[in-house]
Amino acid sequence: MLATFAHASPELPEENVHGSEALLVKSIQAINNNHLDIALNEVDTLLSVNPNFKLAQLVKGDLLMARAGAIDNFGSAPNAPRDQIDDLRDEARIRLQRVLTRADNNLVPKFLWKLDGRQKFALVVDTTRATLFVYQNVGGKPQYVTDFYITIGKLGAEKVIEGDQRTPLGVYFVKTEVPNSQLTDLYGSGAYPLDYPNEWDRRNKRTGSGIWLHGTPSNTYSRPPRASNGCVVLANDDLEKLAPYLQVGITPVIIADRIDWNSEQNERERDALLQEFEQWRIDWANLDTKAYLEHYSKDFSSDNMDYQSWVDRKKLVNSTKSWIKVGISNLSAFTYPGQPMLAVINFDQDYSSSNLSNRMKKRQYWIKINDRWQIVYEGSA
Secondary structure: OHHHHHOOOOOOOOOOOOHHHHHHHHHHHHHHOOOHHHHHHHHHHHHHHOOOOHHHHHHHHHHHHHHOOOOOOOOOOOOOOHHHHHHHHHHHHHHHHHHHOOOOOOOOEOOEEEOOOOOOEEEEEEOOOOEEEEEEEEOOEEEEEEEEEOEEEOOOEOOOOOOOOOEOOEEEEEOOOEEHHHOOHHHOOEEEEEOOOOHHHHHOOOOOOOOEEEOOOOOOOOOOOEEEOOOEEOOHHHHHHHHHHOOOOOOEEEEEOOOOEOOHHHHHHHHHHHHHHHHHHHHHHOOOHHHHHOOEEEEEEEOOEEHHHHHHHHHHHHOOOOOEEEEEEEEEEEEEOOEEEEEEEEEEEEEEEOOOEEEEEEEEEEEEEOOEEEEEEEEEO
């Protein structure tokens, strides 16, 4: 272990590192400074709080062996199971990387284009860094709150088919909360199912279900970076800290393979999309059916309707109206991970016309085609 960490960094920053991870970082800091007794004290303190923290157990074992000069690498104890040691090495590497490469907390992920007033928080998962970030909606602007180490699917990210043991990439929402009393021990202290597969997943023939945010078994503090069947897994104490930030049906959970940060170009794209959305509303309200339909891509689909079916239906429906009013509220907009020119907009629609009135929650997927944002999917949320 000493050889593994000696070249990590002469100084490991501890700001914004908290709880068990802070104690682990302090132990590694002491190892880097060759203060093995201090390192052992720190890891003992950690294990007194979380005795099932397997990585900390391994660090302690290495430190004890180092006293006898019987160690030359991380987890080099004789007869140690290699697969488990490799998993713990990955966890150690990721946890160190989380501390050593912390981004400026003032930066905002490019995905968070617009939060609606009800969305008090947004979650962004960076699968490469095994980190879940929490952002608070402060006057309409996302502000960093905290972050947590997480586990994803055994075979990584970008889920395609049921059973592939991958975590999906996309924009999702918390559907419900499943209390501990209704769970087996595998799911830990609680679980929050996500709405995978969403409309975009189904459009792209992605299958599977049961993608949750959940905790760890009672005999395990944390799991290696890739160890779930596709869910996003947190230590139980971290899940309990995360719970107050979750609003069922409202909180977005954006899962990306990496996080890029906001820029002026990104803001211009956001403004162009929101302007196009507003023009879509105006054209619909003005009964300008030709202009209204030009907001839809030829690749559009909605449930069982393709573009031409949608066009025919809207022309028929609008021909029966003498006036239309369209009110929009609680609008949010997020770009899609891995597809910068794809965005999902959610909103409450208050529709009234000369012969019909209704209110509904709607979702649209917009894609930029030939320098213009157009709708490729529309339906109820």
